Amino acid sequence: MPDPGDPTTELGIHTFTTKHTIPTAGGAAVDILAAAAPTAVSTWTCSGCGETGADSLVAALLSAGGHASQCGRGTVPTRLTEAVAAVGAELKRVDSKASTLLTLAGAALTVVLAMISRTSLPAVAGVAGWVCVALIGLGIALLASAVRPSFNGDHGFIRYADADDADDVLARLTSDPADPAAAQREHAQQLHWLSRAVRTKYRRVRLAVDLLVAGVGAAALTVALATML
CATH class of the missing domain: 1.20.120 (Four Helix Bundle (Hemerythrin (Met), subunit A))
Incomplete structure (x- = not known):
């Protein structure tokens, strides 16, 4: 049975996540929780501005990378x-x-x-x-x-x-x-x-x-x- 309180389970199947970090232009970092299952949601959070995002693995990686390249630039x-x-x-x-x-x-x-x-x-x-x-x-x-x-x-x-x-x-x-x-x-x-x-x-x-x-x-x-x- 899936545990409603456990976000790492989907339809009763445990989906492992890996953490990646991308440095931002402003010296902070974007932390990405990449889900192993292609259909699972991957999330990212910027420690510099606090912005977050959630999407499929590839889309989350792309959006996190784009945000990291711009966050803090010009500060x-x-x-x-x-x-x-x-x-x-x-x-x-x-x-x-x-x-x-x-x-x-x-x-x-x-x-x-x-x-x-x-x-x-x-x-x-x-x-x-x-x-x-x-x-x-x-x-x-x-x-x-x-x-x-x-x-x-x-x-x-x-x-x-x-x-x-x-x-x-x-x-x-x-x-x-x-x-x-x-x-x-x-x-x-x-x-x-x-x-x-x-x-x-x-x-x-x-x-x-x-x-x-x-x-x-x-x-x-x-x-x-x-x-x-």
Whole structure:
């Protein structure tokens, strides 16, 4: 006899269910109770928004997957996560640019120093050459400051690097905000710090590029004066 109080029985036959979980775009999850019998009803529930659904197995899987791909998209937590990832990628990009420019500037400085070390170089050309050295040197200093590691902020590995021991690390982990609003605020602080770091790096790289371009002009002037005089 089927048990009216047991939703897992249908016409006296026990229908087993399996549970599946699909992560949502907003960081929650859709839990699916998939019935083994094709004619039985499968259900799903979203832990993020509370929406539920019930249908045949295939239809329930399709609707649950569609809901998971959209639920939470565009919300503040999702946008914060996407923004932090984008800024983190930009941070790697500016570091790569600065490192490449630093290598090129170092090579250019070596060439210019070799050129102005010639004893036969006219005085005017020598002055232009030393101006070139100064410009490139300042550019190198700015690029070096751009790639210099910063240990400001209180997130990521920095949060645990100052711990006294493993117990302190565990204590800091357990003290992380469990409240969604507090966690969201901490995420926003991380985004703010990363954004400021990227902006500072780009400003230094931009100024360094201006100095290097001026240095190239001074180098060209040095060569021209050395040729004419």
